[in-house]
Amino acid sequence: MAVASLGEIIWVIGIVAWYVIRYPFERRARRVRIIAGGRSSSDTVGLASALLGLAILPGFYVATGIPAAADHPASAWSVALGTIIFCSALWIFRLSHKELGRNWSITLEIRERHELVSAGPYALVRHPMYTSFLLMGLGQAFLLPNWVAGISGLIGFAVLFLLRVDKEERMMLENFGSQYRAYMEKTKRIVPYLY
Template sequence: MSVSSIGEIAWVLGIVAWYFIRRPYERRAKRVRVVSHRRSTSEKLGLAAALLGLAIIPAFYVATGIPEGADHPARLWAVVLGAAIFCLAMWVFRRTHKELGRNWSITLEIRDKHELIRRGPYALVRHPMYTSFLLMGVGQAFLLPNWVAGLAGLAGFAVLFLLRVDKEERMMMEMFGSEYRDYMADTKRIIPYIY
């Protein structure tokens, strides 16, 4: 088995893990009443960009090898590093969902009895879900030896982050006021101690 095949298998296993982590929370979220939301066209574009970059483009590459003109040599060290980063992404992803519990939503929503979570990964960063997507994008870049498919995850993450994080923080400030402002002063956005 080639190194590039090992990287592709690791990426597929990571995406399967992502699905199985998220699925139960999606089902539970449907049972919790939404009090307010900030759904918008830009949010839909951000979610579509993330889906395209972190799932559709790399899945198409894994299935077809296209665009093969953008391939570069696969390296074992890169696949090992990419798999480790993707595993870390899934760990953060799962912990984030677990801590959010009934507050979780795929869109910008405030749910009934919404609370500000400051434990687990939320003790270090305000948006650990985005941290997990960033880690997925970095892991994907190491796992898939193709400049387009490998880097598509980081591009998709960037679009989602830029279109959504400011709106999310404004919504949380409206909901929690000075409590959220204090939380912002105590934490970084997505990278502990840095940003």
């Protein structure tokens, strides 16, 4: 099997695993009443950008090989590194969902009896789910030997992050006040000890 094909297969398995992790939390979240927040146009653009960059464009590339002009040589080391990074992303993604539990939402929402979560990955960063998306994008760049499909995940993540993180933090400050401010002082946004 060619190294490029192996990278594509690992990427597909990773995307399927991502959905398998998210689905039960998505189902449970529908049962908990929303008391504040909701989807805005910038939220929709951010989510659509992430979906386009982390799933649609690379999925189209894996299925068709288009745009072949943007291909570059695949290497075993890049597929190995991409696999490790993507698996790390899925691990953080799962831990984040598990720790959030009933507080989880795909959009910026405060749910009934919402609690501030600061354990598990939230003890190191305020937004570990964004950390997982960053790692997914990085893993994708190593797994898919195509400049467009490979890098699209990082671009999709960047758009989502830039459009949502400030709004999310404002919403948490409004809801939790000084408790969230103290939490912000102890943690970084998405990269432990750095940012």
